[in-house]
Amino acid sequence: MPQAELVVVANRLPVDRVEGATGDDVWRRSPGGLVTALEPLMRREDGAWVGWPGQAGLDIEPFDFEGTHLVPVPLSEEEVQLYYEGFSNDTIWPLYHDVIAEPRYRRVWWDAYVKVNRRFAEATASVTAEGGTVWVQDYQLQLVPRMLRDLRPDLTIGYFHHIPFPAYGLFSQLPWRRQVLEGLLGADVVGFQRVADAGNFARAIRRQLRYVTKASGITVPERDGETRNVLAKAFPISIDTASYVELAQRADVRARAAEIRESLGNPSKILLGVDRLDYTKGIRHRLKAFGELLEDGRLSVEDVTLVQVASPSRERVEAYVQLRDEIELMVSRIGGDRDTMDHTAIRYLHQGYPREEMVALFLAADVMLVTALRDGMNLVAKEYVATRTDNRGVLILSEFAGAADELGTALRINPHDIDALKDTIVRAVEMPPAEQGRRMRAMRRKVIENDVHAWSSSFLDALANARAHKDDEPDGEEPDGEKLDGEQAADEESESGEGSA
Structure with a gap:
């Protein structure tokens, strides 16, 4: 088996198995910013990608696809049900998203999570060259860094956490909290979306493991009595901005945007929401606010239409089945009360769409609604900004989405404050073009300068620096009072006040 200098480890391979023109199964590259960002690098480094092929029971040999060894x-x-749908998405996902839905703690799920993480670690260890670099992706694989370090101490290991990392009072509920922290600390670099997430992680390390955390990282004692330094900081992810700009300037995409407006009856304003159908996205909150604005007479169905794209997600998880029922009932009630023969209040689309169609929707929309209750980043906000080459349009952005840290001229909202959300929607609808342009230009500069390639480069540079300094770390540093990544000294509170598990 070939050995790779750079290996990416993710829950899924960067390809999908689909039916080809002749009826045979063929592999097609998956859409997504991570794949786009790493593809050129993987080709240049003859890299490998370790991941599940996306179909239960499919056991196939490694293969090459477009310059990457998969x-x-x-x-x-059973493992899909227990490890993925169970522990990953019914325990970790709700817990790390501020317990918006109730997490469930089942030992059989945890056992499956450990088993599958070990399988990923062993597969990675077998394909990585001596002294190579491994980059582990996201919450499904939090134990892999430590397992991999035990198998291959010669490797440089990075881990990036794509979702929020919760405050200690929530994280401490997890029965296996120490194992997860120790798993993550197997990495040399642990990356987060926001400074606050890195701070939450540092506090959990101090409270649970009693390790020293400083602005320069975390001092981790090893079993041989030595210590090593783990860098934990924010590396906010972004999008392949250039590809969105290119699509937004294509004549056929612009023509499609005009068709969309016409098919909606050419309303004065189009509001747009684009989300996975997930309870973290605040879809119910925006529907409630919009319905009340119609009821109050502050907006009219003749002038304003809301388009809500809610792509299917985790349809076998009970919380998601219930969420779909609730949202579709809300859409039906608002439509029943407010629709006319000629105008529809809400165009609800429970479907996924190709990127070209999404860019056309972004171009057609006057106001983009991102009302997430908790979100690691929310790349849809950045996609909308990237496509607005005319410097028009208004982004309403939840302060609880990671993108709010960067897109400072968006109209920021607390989605739980329905009255303020309603006022902000009206403000966006009525915003003059000059103000739209000023706000959008500032956001577009940020998204263009900090694209997904800059993100991957900054993380890999940190890994390269960690590799270069592995032999230079002093042992046993004493605490000096510094807090990791801006963390405040609030962890002086008593442990009893932060919810022990």
């Missing part, structure tokens, strides 16, 4: 990790149907 290493499939098989999962049984």
Whole structure:
């Protein structure tokens, strides 16, 4: 088996298995910013990608695809249910998103999570060259860094956490909190979306493991009595901005945007929401605010239409089935009360769309609604900004989305404050073009300068620096009072006040 200098480890391979023109199964590159960002690098470095091929029971040999060596990790149907749908998405996902839905703690799920993480670690260890670099992606694989370090101490290991990392009072509920922290600290660099997430992680380390955390990182004692330094900081992810700008300037995409407006009856203003159908996205909150604005007479169905794209997500998880029922009931009630023969209040689309169609929707929309209750980043906000080459349009952005840290001229909202959300929607609808342009130009500069390639480069540079300084770290540093990544000294509170598990 070939050995790779750079290996990416993710829950999924960067390809999808689809039916080809002749009826045979073929592989097609998956859409997504991570794949786009790493593709050129993987080709240049003859890299490998370790991941599940996306189909239960599919056990296939490693293969090459468009310059990248792909290493499939098989999962049984039971493992998909326990490790992925269970622990990853019914324990970690709700817990890390501020317990918006109730997490469930089942030992059989945890056992499956450990088993599958070990399988990923072993597969990675087998394909990584001596002294190579491994980059582990996201919450499904939080134990892999430590497992991999035990198997291959010669490697430089990075981990990036794409979702929020919760405050200690929530994280401490997890029965396996120490194991997760120790798993993550197997990495040399642990990356987060926001400074606040890195701070939450540092506090959990101090409270649970009693390790020293400084602005320069975390001092981790090893089993041989030595210590090493783990860098934990924010590396906010972004999008392939250039590809969105290119699509937004294509004549066929612009023509499609005009068709969309016409198909909606050419309303004065189009509001747009684009989300996975997930309880973290605040879809119910925006529907409630919009319905009340119609009821109050501050907006009219003849002038304003809301388009809500809610792509299917985790349809076998009970919380998501219930969420779909609630949202579709709300859409039906608002439509029943407010629709006319000629105008529809809400165009609800429970479907996924190709990128070209999404860019056309972004161009057609006058106001983009991002009302997430908790979101690691929310790349849709950045996609909307990138496509607005005319410097028009208004972004309403939840302060609880990571993108709010960067897109400072968006109209920021607390989605739980329905009255303020309503006022902000009206403000966006009525915003003059000059103010739209001023706000959008500032956001577009930020998104263009900090694209997904800059993100991947900054993280890999940190890994390269960690590799270069591995032999230079002093042992046993004493605490000096500094807090990691701006963390405040609030962890002086008593442990009893922060919810022990």
